[in-house]
Amino acid sequence: MREIIAGLRNDPRARRIAVGIALALMVAFPFFASAYWVDVAFYLGLYTLLGLSLNVILGEVGLFNLGHAAFWAFGAYTTAILNTRFDIPTLALIPISALATAGFAWLVTSPIIHLRGDYLCIVTIALGEIVRLALNNDPGGITGGPNGIFGIDRPRIGGLVINTPTEFYFLVWIIVVICAWALLRLQNSRIGRAWNYIREDELAAECMGVDVRAFKLLAFTLGAALAGVAGNLYAAKMMVVSPESFTFMESCLVFMIVLLGGMGSVPGTLLGALVVSLFPELFRPLARYRMLIFGIALVAVMYFKPAGMWPRRRATFRSVIGREAGKA
Amino acid sequence: MNDAAILEVKGVTKRFKGLVAVNKFDMLIRERTIHSLIGPNGAGKTTLFNVISGIYRPEEGKVIFLGEDITGRKPHVLVAKGIARTFQNLRIFPNLTCLENVMSGQHCRGRCGTWSSIFRTPRQRAEERRIQEVAERWLERTGLWEFRNELAKNLPFGLRKMLELARALATEPKLLLLDEPTTGLNDKEKEDIMEFIGGLPEMGITVLLVEHNMNVVMGISERITVMDMGEKIAEGTPEEIYNDPRVIEAYLGREEAVA
Amino acid sequence: MVTFVQQFLNGLTIGSFYAFIALGYSLVYAIMKLINFAHGDLFALGSYVAYSFLVWASAALTAALGLWGALAVAMVVAGVSVAIAGLLMERVAYRPIYPAGRLPAVVSALGVSIFIENFIMLVWGPRYQAYRSEFVPVGYFQIGELRISILQVVILISAVILLGFLYWLIEKTTFGAAVRATAQDRATAALMGIDFRKVIRFVFTVGPALGAIAGVMVGLYYRQISFSMGWIYGLKAFVATILGGIGNIPGAMVGGILLGLLEAMFAGYVSAAWKDVIVFAVLMLILIFRPTGLLGEKVAEKV
């Protein structure tokens, strides 16, 4: 097993084949599995997307955000309100939700972005609670209070209505794959490296010319935009949004996805989402004991794999100036 | 030699809760020289250093770089203008590779944003290549080539110090601020690093060297400024400083008191 | 005016609960730089342990010691057993993970929190449990229109005594100095011969014990306890901790009281539904302008 993984890491062709096989399996999956498991896979996709979005903020830049549900909720409510009031199709609302959530994130994180570590953490918790309570209190009668908003349309493309679990499965996973691809490219670029510099040492990053504030805000807005997309998908799938879906516990779950998987690791996020969303389903027969075991499992993973289950491995660059240069 | 001033410090004062760390300090650094700032521990050298590199904003006074007032500008802006620095207690990026560490220096020379990075536009690719190329050249010059894919935290201390220097140089600075580059090094490493620094003015880089050990800077500096209790007590060539009674008093008096 | 005084007293009572719990957060944070997410659940555990103990032994104890004596014994029992739980938790879930860094420790803490909450649910059931009327001292003082229950008075007095004692312990004794030194700089403190493990043991004994005592008080004051109440109390106490400046012992007390007063006043005079929104918004504002809390010292980073 170890050799296979090592082989995959070092040989780009083998890696491409492995990714190809994985994609093929993903495409084939809903044609073999029952509607229930396809739905489980949908939620897995949704949590992966949320994990990826928080991974930008927490994993890449190291900003402790324990209020991620706020952004998710904002995206979901944007979709719900615009769809039910103005009849804008839910698919068209994907970019709109993303932009609106990004704007919201920019607005609320600008004044708090200078806070460090645990102080940022508590402020994001507060933010998450404020958003949830505000939705619950129905300001201006637009959020529907604790009832939430119902009657959200199914997404449709031309004549095709996205309705069945299989169709939703493809919708979410296509978006996840696109996002994962984009994030992997960002990781190996000037932007991704700047984020990592900030995570490693904020002051040194600033003194190496990284505009720390701007890059932190970029991470927050980008992560929030993805969470907004997840919110849109969630609203379209459930056809109803209500504040109780966006609790502090949800923020904690997404936080754990990133840390269980490994900070800044895209495949790790997938693995983390797998644990968080599949665990309660797989252990359904244990009914009331399953969350107890989940708690123990979290401690155990952190004991054996403190850097996460699939930590990010730094890329090795192929030399630009030539191998012999070093010896000269 | 070029006599133009690259950096001017005019009447800078920095206080911490009533404690004056730097008091009405004046200093002038000329281009392509190695200028040393020395003084006993707690003299305010690092504070002044932080004022110049933009970490602290002084209460009074001005910092002028190449004729432009840069007082209170943020560090990342100053880096883009050509001021780079190292840290007294080593601040590399531990979990990144050496190459990535040094590439950070080129960050301020890049332009490409989120979208061009995702779509890998030709311009972005060219830029990435250039960033990497500059970083690799500096790794080569500092003798770190073979460690380029090693995580920075796995390097021995001396090499990490060198790595930090390479990282600062990769920003293509006009003025390089070095905060006690030899602390914690053995004699051989000290010699190597000082030799390397000595070669920098030839590459067009002005160096401001902060040290508390006077002997280190004597052979290498063109000019030396001596600081004590936040004030300038002497300035001149190494010979002048060596014979200055005030300097001797500041150093010896202090040393006796400590001993 | 009467309403105001009443609300003020309510606020003080809620505030002293928060202060008790906040101290546990603050102590652990000061020493380990770890947010102990499981702390709120330890508080709930204390409440349940005392509940079971009272159901089991209150008849005999009340006969021998009177109601107040029985309650005091129950508090000691809860305090001791939760302190043991706290030490156990530190040994099993934090000590082996802590060296790997702060973030794994945070996940581990969340894991312990989920574990304890579900453990309580499994042992005592998902139903709300209620401190029976016979455990709870009744009676009140009437001053004009103002009505103050005896329980409220006892809670406030014991809060003052306990918090005062802790303040003395930390600020005035040699051992307290050792704790403060460790909080400030662990490495230097170790060089001075301070036993880090001893400090850790202290922190994980006192914090959970105080939390458990708060749990018993909450049970007596409101009578009803639930397995999930640790979350909300934990969260509020955490806010109090930050308000006072994390790692700052007197700060945690002040933060707790302040939060309680803030809540009572907003609920009483503005809107109960928007109370928490306003509390959290105030917290955000304070942190924006004083990024290290009200009593937190501005720590300039060493460059």
Place this chain on the structure above:
Amino acid sequence: MRGWKALCGVVTLAVFGLLAMAEEPILIGFQGPLTGPWAVEGDWALKSVQIVVDLINQRGGVLGRPLKLVVEDDSGTPRGGVMAAQRLVTAGVKFVVGTYGSSICMPSSDIYEEAGVLVISYGCTAVNLTARGLKYYFRTSGRDDSQARFFAEYVVPLFGAKRIAIMHDNTTYAKGVAEETLKYLKPAIDAGDVEIVYYDAIVPGERDYTPALTALRDADPDIWYYTGYYPEWALLLRQGKDMGLDWKVVRAVGSNACPISETVRIAGVDAVAGAMITQEPLPAFIKDKYPKAKEFVEAYEAKYGEIHDSPWATYAADAVYTIAFAIEKVGKVDPKAVADLLHSGQVIGEGITGELAFTPEGDRIGVPYSLLICNEKGETELFNPEIHGKLVGLEE
């Protein structure tokens, strides 16, 4: 997968063959909160449903086939509801009893609708649930507005109350009832007969409601309607009592999620005595009225001990009766035919809570309400103006 499923089917058949059951059982799905904050309600509902299933099976089942329960936990969350619904649909269940909580019911009923599975909810009272034009969704419980109407048009005039306080806890159900109450009170308010002196929400899960109660006391109401759940209700009564409020002066009325026995257990008899609730008929109070109720209560007590006093669990039990009666009537195990029958509005039988009939939208027709009061011993009694009215002190 399909082969595997077939194998499962074969095994199931073989097992039942061994058990010498004459017919293949009709699967009845149960979806409810068996974990999470509402685990108690889920537990009661499941037990009640099990009792009815046993009773029906003892009599030879439906169409000669036994009923068999398939249980899924939705843990009281919307997403849990979707997963539970999907599992039941996948398991091939065609009739489902579920669930408790309107916001959980909403997304799961969409899944049942798409799969053509008939679902009857037992604890979802949001008005808009049946406004969606679903074909396969019904409920045996009332709606928020039916209870609100009972309070506004019966309870308020009963006491001749003028100053009314309404308090809710911001949850879907509670806010719904509160808003509907306001709507039904509007004519009286406009006529100047009554006045709303207090209208606000508390935050559920808190412990200290004295701030809210202080504000309530200062508003000086004649009657106080609390729409919400019993844990908070118990605390409110306890703390109100400690503050010196008297339920004979301020008539405290809780809504139907505030069962008196639970409230007494938490708050103590002294605090609850005199407080009332608006309630659907509880099995204990209707067991002499309907034979099915008597039978149900006796079977429940024989198996589990004391009967619960949750109307929702009783409605869940009646949901099973609804399904059983309707299948018998149409003569085939077909959700579509059953749905058509239920939509027709005709009475399909008498269950535990009386006649079972539904509007074309899927709402229960004729849900009765009653006003219950806690007596000095902490027991629940039907409110009787002859006896309890004397305590009021309001009528001249």
